[in-house]
Amino acid sequence: MTTYNFCAGPAMLPTAVMQQAQQEFINWQGQGCSVMELSHRSKVFMQLAAQAEQDLRDLLAIPDNYKVLFMHGGGRGQFSAVPLNLLHSGKTAEYIVSGAWSLAAVEEAKKFGAVREHDIRQKTAAQLRSMVASSDWQIHEDAAYVHCCPNETVDGLEFTDLPQTQVPIVADMSSTILSRPIDIARYGVIYAGAQKNIGPSGLTLVIVREDLLPAKDAAIPAILDYRLAAENDSMFNTPPTYAWYLAGLVFKWLKQQGGLAAMAQRNQRKAETLYRYIDESDFYRNDVDPAYRSWMNVPFFLADEQLNDSFVKQAEQQGLLALKGHRMVGGMRASLYNAMPQEGVEALVSFMKDFAKVNG
Numbered sequence: 001m002t003t004y005n006f007c008a009g010p011a012m013l014p015t016a017v018m019q020q021a022q023q024e025f026i027n028w029q030g031q032g033c034s035v036m037e038l039s040h041r042s043k044v045f046m047q048l049a050a051q052a053e054q055d056l057r058d059l060l061a062i063p064d065n066y067k068v069l070f071m072h073g074g075g076r077g078q079f080s081a082v083p084l085n086l087l088h089s090g091k092t093a094e095y096i097v098s099g100a101w102s103l104a105a106v107e108e109a110k111k112f113g114a115v116r117e118h119d120i121r122q123k124t125a126a127q128l129r130s131m132v133a134s135s136d137w138q139i140h141e142d143a144a145y146v147h148c149c150p151n152e153t154v155d156g157l158e159f160t161d162l163p164q165t166q167v168p169i170v171a172d173m174s175s176t177i178l179s180r181p182i183d184i185a186r187y188g189v190i191y192a193g194a195q196k197n198i199g200p201s202g203l204t205l206v207i208v209r210e211d212l213l214p215a216k217d218a219a220i221p222a223i224l225d226y227r228l229a230a231e232n233d234s235m236f237n238t239p240p241t242y243a244w245y246l247a248g249l250v251f252k253w254l255k256q257q258g259g260l261a262a263m264a265q266r267n268q269r270k271a272e273t274l275y276r277y278i279d280e281s282d283f284y285r286n287d288v289d290p291a292y293r294s295w296m297n298v299p300f301f302l303a304d305e306q307l308n309d310s311f312v313k314q315a316e317q318q319g320l321l322a323l324k325g326h327r328m329v330g331g332m333r334a335s336l337y338n339a340m341p342q343e344g345v346e347a348l349v350s351f352m353k354d355f356a357k358v359n360g
């Protein structure tokens with residue numbers, strides 16, 4: 001039976017990547033040992049690391065005045081790292097709150113400096129969950145940066161329009177990076193935990209404009225210091241080498257798939273397939289304003305919540321894994337990251353139809 005894993009993260013990785021990793025697990029490129037047993041300072045690993053960075057730069061068309069950092073600590077590590085690196089005394093940072101993760105980010109930032117919180121969550125007239133358009137965010141032009149989360153993994157809300165501002169935009173792209181092309185030059189910092197669209201957990205990507213690097217010898221914990229990471233090619237301390245290797249395989253795979261324009265087409269089609277069926281059905285519903293529906297994370301509810309457990313159990317029996325919704329939202333959630341093929345979404349819709357027929 002083919003299984004499809006709809007987990008929000010750690011998430012499904014491309015089968016071809018997993019197979020390659022399996023093949024070279026014990027003996028990587030004739031080295032006589034696994035890639036995870038190599039020194040991060042060995043020539044062969046440094047080559048691998050540089051190649052992965054180059055492939056990422058190609059995929060995202062990252063301009064030369066941006067550093068790419070391979071760090072530790074996940075998305076939450078960056079919730080601390082961002083204010084520690086960018087929020088200098090006497091300055092204020094703007095935090096846009098559009099859901100659970102951006103709320104967690106502002107709570108963390110408050111420990112380190114002055115923040116202004118903008119809760120942009122709102123409901124439409126039809127009581128759908130929505131947000132204030134970026135053109136109406138009240139950003140103070142003297143702010144150190146404006147932090148936002150373009151795709152809220154838990155809530156299932158995504159926005160692509162950025163505000164017109166000279167203030168550096170810092171974006172938590174943990175659950176949307178590499179799902180479509182973006183204009184890097186519009187951002188000051190982009191960060192993402194790897195465990196959704198990049199590779200396994202343990203690795204965190206940071207893309208930072210050079211002029212935003214902190215001052216030398218700033219009082220920042222060394223492993224969160226962007227300047228130290230940049231000056232040491234992300235090898236100030238031992239990086240998560242195996243995750244870096246796997247991310248490199250994923251970047252190659254993305255290039256083979258036609259890059260991010262091709263991924264965007266596929267991701268849009270997958271999301272449309274699922275939302276269309278949900279909207280047509282009386283048995284299921286999604287409560288997000290269509291203008292902000294996420295391509296990556298689709299929360300939905302059954303008309304009868306008492307059927308939730310049997311839905312999840314029967315889906316698992318059909319090889320459709322990890323559909324239980326986040327505890328804060330309830331219901332179901334299907335995460336459709338890059339590695340999820342269209343067939344996985346079709347299989348889910350087909351199961352949902354059968355389940356509705358029997359239980360509706």
Ligand code: PMP
Nearest residue numbers: 074075076077101153174175193
């Ligand atoms: N930001 C977003 C948007 C996320 O989805 C997550 C994790 N699901 C995090 C931050 C936290 O990431 P981590 O668990 O890697 O700290």
